[in-house]
Amino acid sequence: MNPAPLSGLYAPSLSLLTDLYQVTMAYGYWQQDLQDREAVFHLYFRRPPFQGGYAVAAGLAYVADFLENLAFSEDDLTYLGSLKGAKGTPLFPQEFLEYLRTMEFSCDVDAMPEGTVAFANEPLIRVTGPLLQAQLIETALLTLVNFQTLIATKAARIREAAGADTVLEFGLRRAQGPDGGLSASRAAYLGGVDATSNVLAGQRFGIPVKGTHAHSWVMAFEDEETAFTAYARAFPDDSVFLVDTYDTLEGVRKAIKVARAMRAEGHELGGIRLDSGDLAYLSREARELLNEAGFPDVRIVASNDLEENLITSLKLQGAKIDTWGIGTQLVTAYNQPALGGVYKLAALRKPDDSGWDFTIKLSEQLAKTSIPGILQVRRYETDKGQPRADMLYNTAEPLPEGPLVIIDPLDATRRRTVRAETPSRELLEPVFRRGRLVQPLPPLSESRARAHREVLALDPSIRRFLNPHTYPVGLEETLYNYRNHLILEKRGLGAE
Ligand SMILES: Nc1ncnc2c1ncn2[C@@H]1O[C@H](COP(=O)(O)OP(=O)(O)OP(=O)(O)O)[C@@H](O)[C@H]1O
């Protein structure tokens, strides 16, 4: 595979890919001379999608591309300058636009590499840098990471259901527009599909492209046999015939007839595709017909609104399907079309530069109360690399010596102690330092392999679709206590 570079996808800059309030806040910070106050934000989700037990982090390559190209062009500044407030006066003064013109991205970014398995409340990305800049990029980071993480997770679930079978992504035509389709193809590949029908995604990202033919091909000829014969002439060694245009099992018989003629000329039919009807029954019948005719290697491809639960059910029914073609349900994440990732301020450098003020967003629901600190995620694993528990801790404070206690942020009675010798790794890795990419991001193939490895390492009870176990993620005890202290303080209940 030869992954095409992502660089330039968003050049010239997409700096206006944001909500207006980010720019109005940026102006406000600038006016208050707060633009350079060092701030820390975390991007995280509160619940894994699809009522599942995990998510697969994706979108960082797009984020890096976006940040590398972040700069306000003349057109951007002219547009911002044209915006008017309620009284018809410019929303942004010229001096502020001049500031934006010369602004250079200078934040540090730490992130989980794409393909990392992530759980609720864990920062996927941590941004540290000038308040104005770290705030301004919120919306773009969320739109890039939320969608791609959602689709990569859906793909990982489909991969789980399909086991070792081939999975093809067929979603572009029903995706949420061109960019939805393109980024979904990339995220789906990252999450575990084998190939896409999306040719632009093939060119851009080096994803293998594959496909069969449409019903219209069959309809364009006087009968099925003529249509199959013509397709075989065009692609004598790369043909998959769609057999359900009129009558599926009759279609299979026609496919066999043409396959015999192909064999006589030294070519083998690659497969047939079923796209309607009872896929369990029809695939078993088709398999029998093909085997009896001496074509045990002709693959059976199935499509028609498939997703992970249907694949599981079809397998239980004894379906004889080798390749799953999955479109709409995958690229639109049909049963949960958005991941609710958020981006929250967690620390601000004190005005006198003497340390950090840690910040918290309260909520009636404890689950929505943010986590203060400059967070890192430490994953404790068995000797064999099976994840056991994740610990969020504040890197701005020293960790206690000896064993560490991890406490569930929602239930203080759920806690565990980890010994210092327990193998572990830190999930957030440096991506940008002072606005510069530390090193090129890994190729897509590597991120895909990571996703595969990390999902498989999870206990099956966390991977299952129905009522999965909750993987233990907790706050290191000092952080847990500090967060409670801050909650009480902000509610006016702190100690005198
Ligand atoms: N054996 C099966 N068990 C469960 N679901 C199945 C089975 N076979 C097919 N399905 C799924 O049932 C849904 C509806 O199938 P159905 O054959 O009614 O589709 P359709 O699109 O209405 O067919 P047609 O194109 O003939 O109108 C699809 O999502 C399909 O994948």
Ligand SMILES: O=P(O)(O)OC[C@H]1O[C@H](OP(=O)(O)OP(=O)(O)O)[C@H](O)[C@@H]1O
């Ligand atoms: O069902 P999905 O998971 O979204 O998979 C993609 C679908 O798109 C095609 O149908 P369409 O009717 O658009 O074209 P066709 O005539 O080639 O079947 C294909 O045959 C699949 O049924």
Ligand SMILES: O=C(O)c1cccnc1
């Ligand atoms: O190649 C295919 O079979 C295909 C491509 C897009 C959508 N549905 C099917």
